[in-house]
Amino acid sequence: MKKTRLMTLGFVATLIGATFALSTNLNAQTGVSEESRLSALAKFTKVLGTVEQYYVDDITFNEIITKSIEGLLSNLDAHSGFLDQKKFKDMKVQTDGEFGGLGITVGMRDGALTVIAPIEDTPADKAGLKSGDIVLRIDEQSTLNMTIDEAVGLMRGKPQTDIVLTIVREGEAKPLTFKITRDIIKINSVYTKTFENENLLYLRITSFDKNVVEKTKEALSKHRSVNGIIMDLRNNPGGLLDQAVNLTDLFVSEGIIVSQKGRVKGEDQDYTASKRTTITNVPMVVLLNGGSASASEIVGGALQDHKRAIVVGEKTFGKGSVQVILPVGNEEALRLTIARYYLPSGRTIQAVGVTPDIIVHPGNVPAPETDYSIKENDLKLHLTSELEKLAAEQKMAPKKKTDESVISAKQLYGDIQLKSAVDIVKVLSITKPKH
Template sequence: MKNKKLITLGFASVTVALALLFSTNLFASVADKKEKSKEASRLEALAKFTKVISIVEQYNVDNVTIEELMNKALEGMMNNLDAHSNYLTQKDYKNLKVQTNGEFGGLGITVGVKDGALTVIAPIEGTPADKAGIKAGDIILKINEKSTLNMTIDEAVSIMRGKVGTKIELTIVREGETKPLAISITRGIITIESVYAKSVGTDIQYIRVTSFDKKVVTDVAKAIKEKKATTKGIVLDLRNNPGGLLDQAVGLVDIFVDSGDIVSQKGRNKADDESYSAKSSNTITKVPLVVLVNGGSASASEIVSGALQDHKRGIVVGQNTFGKGSVQVVLPITDEEAIKLTVARYYLPSGRTIQAVGVKPDIEVFPGEVKSTKNEFALKEADLKKHLVEELEKVDGEQGAQLPEPDSKLVISNEMISKDLQLKTAIDILKALIITKGE
């Protein structure tokens, strides 16, 4: 009986093994068929592409070389992937390298495609475009009478750049205007100063970051350390900042946040997934913080404002940001040409995405001047007869020495604040935070 049982079990085991082997072979066969089908589909698609190229080259009314056709095909393919992927010709690739170095000739605006239209993300502060009155959100209809319909970002940038001192005309549509505006701009050398630091009173520091170039973290850290002894609160102004280098955005958040995630990126390939976290060793200050943003705040600016908001490290004031939350990489295909490809999306510490949504401010404030009304009939103590005279401190029988006037380049004046409602709101909130904290 025992032998029979063993034989039965042995037979069952062999049956199971054969079944598993059959299943494995079946799955392998199915997978192999799928792979072969996929490869056949690829070859068929490539054959169709080659055939079309050959037909166009042979029968097109104009004589077009195979190189020109391939370039047009690459441009069309990359432009149809998304608004930020594109093929970089030799000229485009060279311009990109020049711009990365921080100095170039042109107008000084960052543009993107929004709702199918060529849109100004932000003018760079102090540049010809900024001085001419170009604003974030302006839609560019024409560049020198050339329509921007179906124009790529790189083509638009290429046209707007040119010889320093030459003029260019942009026809724009602006919200609130009843008809298009024609704005003439003289091209100039664009040198980007990315960080400006000023004082508001004696205990508030105003730091404006106009773009995220390779020196942002160093310059902001230096500015904070110089005023650290007297600073009780900071206004971080990221309005009209179109973005830039990711590592600088991460580093800027790290100055204010000592632990936790800052941003993560996730793509189709796991190799493109990455997460960036704060380190306590990089934190410089923990004073109250207010962040200013608007529709011209994009990409790296949205990472900074969104991360600080998620960590409840700062109060975000202003308007909803641009909504660019995708990651592009430049991949060379030759020594002189490359493609810019979207490979991932950004995600803030809470897990939310920026893409097409942006960062919603904690307190929404529209741009404008501070309006104040003065009651001419109101009386104060100083208007009354025989009011007590203010006692002044005396130093050796004389009135205290007058403090020297501060450098206007280093101070935000009351006049500047009165013309900027968003900044005024940020300062008022910061003062309340300082009082609440008991500084």
């Protein structure tokens, strides 16, 4: 055992020596002396050897190293992590193909596993999960000290299998329990509607997948003559950065859209708008809420900073950091936070979010408690026979089929945020100078 341990520690020393040699060029940048770096690495070597020798259970050296890496990355921030063979494979499945899941995006807020947003028309959405819900348990397993990767791994599974989430929700006296059946997650990322009696376009973007920009271009080409656009990014958890940048570029003709700034200055980057890609300059309103995160915050914040759109709704989630996947061999990888996003004005999104120009909380449009008014049939001499005749005709008339591509006045009055957006964009279209 002693000989094995000495050989192991010798390997560690060799590994650390190689690491030290590769990282000496950072000493000048960080101000860390070689002596202090060697001292820290010697401490780490000693801890590894002590754990291997004295820990109560038999644990392999490879497991010790893996746990060390996991501990390091999980303590950096909520979004960094170590992807072992299984997690790395799962990530590829999520990126490249279909998978069984709930259709829910989660993040860490104040140390608690929190729902950023349920994705529209997925099992989580249909079950009634909401942005801001805190996940207390997944099946019978507590989420206390659980990483995001572990939580996602538990929630993902074979389609048509059940999972039980225990949720803490603001305003509820006790935890809520949701039994949800996993399904193949297919997302319709972009769709459009028009409004009853209004020449306005409703552009709904549910997530930023690889098709967002092309689908938006198609939608705008079909509705060139509209007087205004309402872009709905509520409960949009984000996605691909290039899609967020290129979507904004359709509406902004010049200037910075978003900046990426990190510790390594050579990796800093500004993403800018181009006049040749701008499609329309009609008045716009962007809808955001607490479920809007990452890419949707970039779009809303950039359009707000450029005075290109009025932002309406609620403060966003505040996820403005950049993660990259750095392979470690062929089957493992690091997911590491390397930078933060900054909006054109220089403000950060991370842990701050985007505050709307006009804050509107969700709900119905307030209506009078009674719609009482004097009508013909309240008069003594009302035409009873005519009313009966009219009722019979209405009963016989075929029912009109609901047009799913049009938002009716009734639907509009059921969403005060959307109604506010319509009113604002109408004012903007009236006051906008005509060219």
